[in-house]
Amino acid sequence: MDGGRAQDFWLENLGEAERFNRWVLSRFARHLGEDVLEVGCGSGTFTVLMAARGHRVTGIDIDPSYVETAKQRVAKFSGCRVACGDATAADWPERFDTVVALDVVEHIEDDHAFLRRLARVLRPGGKLVVKVPAAPSLMSTLDRVVGHHRRYDKASLRETFRDAGLTPLSLSHFNVAGTLGWWLNGKVLKRTTPPGEQVKAFETLVPLFRAAESIVPPPFGLSLIGVAANDA
Secondary structure (H helix, E strand, C coil): CCHHHHHHHHHHHHHCCHHHHHHHHHCCHHHCCCEEEEECCCCCHHHHHHHHCCCEEEEEECCHHHHHHHHHHHCCCCCCEEEECCCCCCCCCCCEEEEEEECCHHHCCCHHHHHHHHHCCEEEEEEEEEEEEECHHHCCHHHHHCCCCCCECHHHHHHHHHHCCCEEEEEEEECCHHHHHHHHHHHHCCCCCCCHHHHHHHHHHHHHHHHHHHHCCCCCCCEEEEEEECCC
């Protein structure tokens, strides 16, 4: 499977994973300000979730087909808009309370320069929220086929924030259960995508995983969720 088809697989399957997506949102929702820039919004899954909470969301994605889908999905929310563009080169005349980049930064070759660019569009005191793949040891065929340049640990993500002139506020592991599936499918079986049935089964079990991680913060996970502030 080529990279484009693999990316479509994830967007389609995760776009339908309502329990999982609401779990992700719950991990950073308290950091969202009134005006949000969502970088790499894809087909608008999280754009809609944030807009439904009353945030004014500006989404940007480089893929025209995803952007068209996202535009249709956010049309009912006043104050929300989606544009097609390259976030590594785009300039925004306005400033935002929050910039959100979910599963985006790992696709950017120069992640330090990218976060410096995003930091410039934050208002003073604004926050950058990222979700990135964790555990460099899990790097596998699943990562490479969708164009991941790296997986992060807390130290490397903290360094990237600080190099962008941002103050790290929180770095937390997320989705312990997903690490087993990623290791098995990517490291052992060398797959480029997991079986769709596996993704659906995971979605069914999300309430259990979510409850467990709310009781005991995980020491590792498939992802890291990082929040940093613009103190300039």
